[in-house]
Amino acid sequence: MVLVTGAGGFIGSHLVEALCARGNPVRCLVRQESSRREIRGAEFVLADLVTGNGLGAALQGVDSIIHLAGVTRALRPADYYRGNTRTSENLARAIAGRAIRMVYVSSLAAAGPSRDGAPLGENDEPRPLTDYGKSKLEAERIVRKLIPDAVIVRPPVVYGPRDRGVFQVMKPLGRGVALEIAGGPRVFSAIYVKDLVEGLMVSAASSKAAGQTYFLSHPKPVSWEELAATAARIMGRQARVLRVPLAAARALGATADFWSRLRGKPAVISRDKIREAECRAWICDPSRARAQLGFEACTPLEKGLAETLSWYKEAGWLRY
Numbered sequence: 211m212v213l214v215t216g217a218g219g220f221i222g223s224h225l226v227e228a229l230c231a232r233g234n235p236v237r238c239l240v241r242q243e244s245s246r247r248e249i250r251g252a253e254f255v256l257a258d259l260v261t262g263n264g265l266g267a268a269l270q271g272v273d274s275i276i277h278l279a280g281v282t283r284a285l286r287p288a289d290y291y292r293g294n295t296r297t298s299e300n301l302a303r304a305i306a307g308r309a310i311r312m313v314y315v316s317s318l319a320a321a322g323p324s325r326d327g328a329p330l331g332e333n334d335e336p337r338p339l340t341d342y343g344k345s346k347l348e349a350e351r352i353v354r355k356l357i358p359d360a361v362i363v364r365p366p367v368v369y370g371p372r373d374r375g376v377f378q379v380m381k382p383l384g385r386g387v388a389l390e391i392a393g394g395p396r397v398f399s400a401i402y403v404k405d406l407v408e409g410l411m412v413s414a415a416s417s418k419a420a421g422q423t424y425f426l427s428h429p430k431p432v433s434w435e436e437l438a439a440t441a442a443r444i445m446g447r448q449a450r451v452l453r454v455p456l457a458a459a460r461a462l463g464a465t466a467d468f469w470s471r472l473r474g475k476p477a478v479i480s481r482d483k484i485r486e487a488e489c490r491a492w493i494c495d496p497s498r499a500r501a502q503l504g505f506e507a508c509t510p511l512e513k514g515l516a517e518t519l520s521w522y523k524e525a526g527w528l529r530y
Contacts, residue, residue: 216278259297319343370403371521402514405507
């Protein structure tokens with residue numbers, strides 16, 4: 211039995227579908243009934259990772275856990291540590307000493323941006339920029355201490371059908387506008403969601419993965435210019451590039467934070483997101499996963515974006 215936390219989210223929903231399609235018994239941990247996404251073959255259980263309520267029942271008969279649940283947007287720094295660090299600690303404590311494989315899905319943000327544009331390796335000293343990245347790194351360290359054989363996975367930008375993060379970049383492109391922060395090219399690692407799901411399943415099943423940390427990413431980095439140009443070509447648009455001065459981008463992040471606090475709801479844009487976007491390179495080296503697990507993300511950007519944009523269009527999110 212595989213337990214998936216965060217099963218109602220973007221990556222989690224794809225993971226559960228893939229596990230069920232292969233005939234794996236799957237149990238989905240959700241916080242509330244409204245988080246359920248009906249998937250044939252999947253079992254759902256209500257539990258709260260912040261308090262630990264319901265974890266005992268959720269873990270019965272489980273032999274592996276893929277822990278995706280977490281917080282990517284928050285109003286206050288403490289919310290990241292409660293939603294990412296405390297939840298991971300509670301889960302790790304609940305399974306410590308038991309014969310259960312844990313795969314903790316962290317983030318490239320826990321490692322921080324690339325140094326001098328060079329791809330980061332798993333052994334490089336982490337230097338997270340934001341509270342999101344710091345909370346994920348702290349969770350990694352707690353999980354590793356409590357469960358030495360846990361597998362830690364650090365994905366970079368993840369895109370695909372149902373994703374709302376990259377969708378925010380695609381939305382202005384649907385109107386023929388490509389937004390960029392001024393100051394020169396910026397590059398990043400990325401992975402198509404179906405490739406990531408495959409990597410997570412390999413990490414959960416392989417004995418070679420025990421106690422390891424992996425960057426799961428497509429081996430070829432992407433620039434924002436390439437992403438915009440590829441998406442515009444797929445949509446049949448002639449994108450006009452609008453470069454936003456850094457000072458204006460920072461002001462936008464500060465304004466977004468102010469309105470988020472007034473509304474009581476975190477926005478997609480924030481000062482932390484702008485800080486991350488300012489960096490010249492967020493690149494990681496996925497060669498360890500290829501060498502140890504035989505896993506490589508194979509979906510090229512053009513194919514992955516075409517499937518993603520097609521889904522956005524069919525769902526009514528994007529018109530082109």
